[in-house]
Each structure stands twice: as structure tokens, then as C-alpha cells.
Amino acid sequence: MSLLRRLTTALAVACCTRAAVAQTPPTLPQRPLLSAPAPGPQQRMQAGQGAQSAPPAVAEPGSELRVMLLTVGAGSAVWERFGHNAIWISDPRRGIDVAYNWGMFDFNQPRFLQRFLTGDTRYWMEGFDANALVEHYAREENRSVWAQELNLTPAQRLALLQYIEWNAREENKFYRYDYYLDNCSTRVRDALDRALGGAIRRATATRLTGTTYRSHTRRLTDGDPAVYTGIQLALGRPADRELTAWEESFLPVRLMRHLRGVRVTMPDGSSAPLVLQERQLYAATRAPEPERPTSHLLAYLLGGLALGATLAVLGRASAAGRRGADAGFGVVAGVWTLVAGLAGTAVLLAGTVTRHVFMGRNLNLGAFSPLVLIALVLVVPAVGSRLRATRARWAGRAERVAALLLALSVVGWLVALGVGQKSGEIFALALPAHTGLWWGLRRMSRA
Template sequence: MTKKILSLLFFIQFLISYAQQSPISESTKISIITIGLGDEVHSLYGHTALRIQDYKTNMDLVYNYGMFDFSTENFVAKFAKGDLQYYAAAYPYVDFEYSYREDNRSIYEQVLNLSILEKQNLFDKLNTSLLPENTFYTYKFIDRNCTTKVIDIVNEVLENKPIIKKNTNTSTYREVLFPYASNHFYEQLGINIIFGQKVDNQATTIFLPLDLYDNLQTISYKNKPLVSETNIVFEANRATPVSYLDSIYSLIAILLLFVILNKKATYIIYFSFLGLIGLLFSFMSIYSFHKELFWNYNILLFNPLFLLLVFFIIKNNTKWIKKLSLISLLFIGIYCLCMIGKIHFIIVLPIVVATSIILFRFVLKKQN
């Protein structure tokens, strides 16, 4: 979830060698660092890292499990497929903090209340995770990311794995994610229509940085708070962006244009666009390893059959236009039933209404 490649191989090798020679001292502090939200797609949900700090030995390092390389060959295809390799890196904390201050993103620190033995075990495991055979991992949006990696490695050295989700309720993963993109309408729309059934399951695990931050504040370990100290390192002064171009109002305006124009050419464009999105969703359900993309009922609205409908519109085949329109309306009806109670229904509703109006026009159109 961080955008800068700050890792150097020689520094990692030095760090591992240093770790073997320099044990943790009583003054060592180990903290979980939470980074606030950004405006880019990959930064909408924040970031998590670990900090090891010891003033006596002048050690102040961050262990970052959210590293990825934009220059990776076939980066987009690998990310979409779900086999993009993220990696762990350790580097000076000052560089880490500086980069997020520059991005105007908040930085919060939670110092863990650990024994010296637990600190040493955690430090050893962190450095083991930097070895060439361990550093890379396959990123998964919910199941394996910078936050879950930090939770896993800390839980490994603590008794009974105390870091678990405490603020559980009936919220789904989709409902937990939804507010994060509230000021980025088209990102919010895109994220919600590409996700399938899995994100509608109850959110029972911690996978987001701010959720981890909230849970850590309530977790006890050995009859004492797991977090001994919470610091606001940097509080970003972020203005909420307001743009009608990036809002549901612009979507409604575009859809109204297609409905009002009532032209063959615009219908071809409209249904080609919806059909191609549906075709992409169908392909991703088969191609991708991301379980979040499986069983995507949004295909009922973004229907690949629209491409066939476009073919008959071009051919002026009223008979098949009517048949496909009725079938598509049936699918939209089923879609609406699936969407009852789902938080993203409101943002797709303009598409449902506009598409239904046009399809009803086709059904009612007199045959030539």
C-alpha cells in the first residue's frame, strides 16, 4: 500500500547481520504504525508497518510488508490475476515517516507492551522474514496484505494470538470498505461492482489498518493493555474534495443524456460499454485468483448479453431486440432482489433505472 521502493539489498543483508549481533535491549520500543488514508486508489485504505526503536544503539527501523514494484513485468495483469508478488523490506524509519508527511497522510504509533523476550523473538522473526526465501508473498486484498502480515507476525510471538477482531457486528466486508472511498465516487462504484459475493460475508477478521488501530486500543494481553502508549506522530490536514464531476450527479447526468437522446448510435455505445464490463467480470471470475471477484452478481446488470443485443440493434432485428430486452429485464429484476439491503445499491440505482427505461422502450417498440 505504499508507493515508494525504498529497499536496498545490501541494506537488508547488513540489517540481518546486525540483528544477529545486536540483541534487543530494555530500552527497545516496538510499535505498530498506522498510516491514514490517501487519495490514490492504492492508498484509499491506509497502511500498516512495524517500528523497532532503540535510542541506546541508535536503531530506528521500519519493517514494511506493503512493498511492490510498479516496474514488474505485466504488473496490471499480475495484479488482476492475483499473483502479484509483494515483499517485505526494512529501512530507516525517518525515510518512512518523511514520505507520508510529504503525502499529507496521518501517522499514528501504538507502542506494544511486550517483555524483553517477546521483543527479541519478534525482532528475530522480523529479520527472518527478510531472508530471500521469505520476503515475497502473494498479495490478497482481504486475506493477505500489509495489515494481516503485521498481525500474523506479532501474534506468532504472543501467547494465544491475542490480536483478533473485537469490534465484530453484523457488518459485511463491503460495508466496512464502503465509507473509505466516499469522496471518490467512481473508485467507489468500480470497487463495488467488481467485487462479488465474498465481500458480502460478515467481516470477522481485521484486514484494514484503521480497523487494526481501533482493535489494538481494546485488546488486553496478560492482564494489561497490549498497547502501552499511543502517539499521534503526524495529523494530516486533509480537505474533503468536492467535485460534481466525481459524484453520483455526473453519473446521473450522463445516463440522462443516453435516455433523452433516444438514438440508435447512443444505444449501441451504451450497451456495448455495459456488455464489455460484464464480459470483463466474467473473464475475471475465471482468470483471477482473487476470491473477492468470484460469483459476481453485478454481471446481471452489466450483462454480456448486451453485446448480442448491440448486434441486433445494428441489424435492426426488432424481434430479437425485444426478446433480449425481456431477458435482460428479467436479469435486472433478479439483480434488484439480490441487491436488497446491500450498501452499494444506491450508487448503481441510476444505472438500473436508465437501463430499464431503454429496455422497456425496446420491448414496446412496434415491429417494422
């Protein structure tokens, strides 16, 4: 159950905050973490004219607000590796600092696992004391934290706050989470873009990044072989499309970087940077997230070769009548076909009967197919029967299934190469293993 939770949450909670954590930040005194913007020339001139020369101007609604993007780097847990972010709205006059985030979830909510497996995960947004939240991520989780003050007009700041307050209502705060298309970071991006009249989308929607959903997932799950392999197996062709900067902003750190290059039109018609100022509030002592994915093709190939060689050697030994070879082949072949068959069944169901769109059109089914379970059923009598002729007959049947599996793997690999599905590591593991299974059964059937 522990491994299943790790595999599911790797995608289910990318760049999110677990409710049990985020709802209990330490209470700390309010204090500003960004300096106030320096007064402009016009403000300094007006200040020097003296208060008696004219009555005080009425402040424009929203001018008292400051809007910041709060970005949190990767953490240790699976659900923390993709980062997190929030919209921080400060009202210094009232001493209010609230960070609104859209990444709330709870493992204990009813039917959480069922909802994830069917692609219907339920998340919500909520606001917390911003300074306490920063302190929690920095001191308790050792995660880097950045704040960017954004150059919104008073009217835009007020409109953003009103939208967030509407979104925070009980009837509006829940949404169906998608780990790439609709997550905590895309909700932050969309709220800011809405207030800015589409300025972020216009600046990022056509700029290609050279990255894909798969490449980002690979680099951020590296170091956890089970999670890494499970996700690479589950992702289909849709995960390999090149992303624009707008789409890449599903990752909080990438959204932060992209906003640095966005410019907005001011009320006087001039162009100005969206980011007024940026400050790193805390630098984690952990290693930074990798910029690019590391290829593990050789490791998967060596693993597949070792498994395939073991099956071939045990099959040959069984055919020669060596003691214990039948049992050894049965154990190794049984474990491989059981794991591969169950994984293939899960991949097939995920891509056909759930709402996980990025698991569809998956050519990994060529290597990991429910058909592998047929080989498992046939291997049992091939190694368990006491009669040599019976064992050979069942081994021959299993050999034909193994030959089909090998052929499907080769076809799947070639098609994946042709259409650009980056599943080389998966096929590097499966092809040698299926080859060894077929060769071992072939020798046993001819004994």
C-alpha cells in the first residue's frame, strides 16, 4: 500500500500542499518580507510641495494593496518535488498578509484513492497567514522560498482580490485537479492573467521551451526508481508534446522564471516589467532541483539484460534436467510475467476508462500488456508437471505467447521511435526480458 500511495501521489499531488500540513503553520508575528517600493519622481515632487498647497487626494481603491507571487521550491516527499506557489496579498494599512494557494488536498478525504485512479481528484483553495507559511516551508521543510512583487494597477489588484474572495467561498473553492493542466500553479497563473487582461498568456503562449511534461516529470522524480519507472510506464504520447512557456507554468518555479520576462502596459500607455522586485526569502540547504532529466537508459538496459539472461540460463538448465532449474525458472518467470501483466492491465485501464488524458495512446502497451498474464498461466504447468512430455507441451504453448509478446514489444518500440514517444527506458527493460523468456521456454519445449 505504501508503494501504491507513492506512485499515485507522484502525479496526483504535483506542486500541491497536503492539507494536514498547510492547515497547521506556526503562528508568528506579522512582518514585511519585501521592502516597500521606492517613491517615483512625481511622488517626491508632490511631497515637497507641502500639504497646505492642496487638499489630500483620495486614494484610488486597491492602491493600499500589494500583490506578490510566493514560490516554494522542491521538498523531500513525493508530493513536494514539483514545488508549490501562492498569491500573497498584503494590506499594510490593516496589517493583513494572506497567501492564497490552490493546492489543498487530504489523503483522508472520502474516496481519495478511488478519485485519483479515475482521474477525478478533488482539490480546493484556501488562504493562510503568509509570514507563518513562509516560516513553515523554510524552517520546518527546508525548502527555498521566493517572493516577487507584481506591477498591477490599483484596479487590477482590487479585481484580483475580489476574484480570490469569490473563489474562496465554499461553493466555489473545489475543483477537479489535473496534474499538468489544472493544478496549484496553473490556477495561480490563470488568476493573475485574468487580473492582467491576458498579458501573461500573450507573452508566453507562443514561446516554445524545448521541454515536455514527460521530461519535467523525469527530472523531478529522479532518485526514486519505483515512482520514476511507474510514471514513465503510465505516460503516453500526449506527455511528449513540446511545451510553450504558458503550459510549462504548471511548475511553480518555471512560472516564477517566465514572469520575469513579462511586460505590462501601464495606464499612461508605457511598457513596464510585470515583476517590480524579487527576493529570495530563504535558500534551502538541500541540493537544487535538476535543470534537465538524466538518462537512465543504460541502467534499464542492463537490468533487462540481467533478467533476460537469467531466464535464458534457467530455461536451458531446466531443459538439461538440472535439479532446481524448473523451480528457479518458474519463480523468475512468474514474478516477471505477474508484474508486467498487472502493470500492463493498469496502463490499459488508465488510458481507456479514466479521465487521465496523459495516459492515453500509450505505446508502452506493446511491452507491458495484459497478454503477459497468459504467459504466466502457461508457465505454471510448464515447470510444475512431473511428466517431461507434459512440461514440454505446456512450455511450447507458453513459448508461442512469449514470441507474440516479443514481437509486440519490437513493434511498440519502433512505432514509439517513429512518433516521438520517449519511452526508451521502458523498452530497454522489457525487450531483453521478453527475449530471455521466449528463449528459455523454447529450450524447455524442445527438451
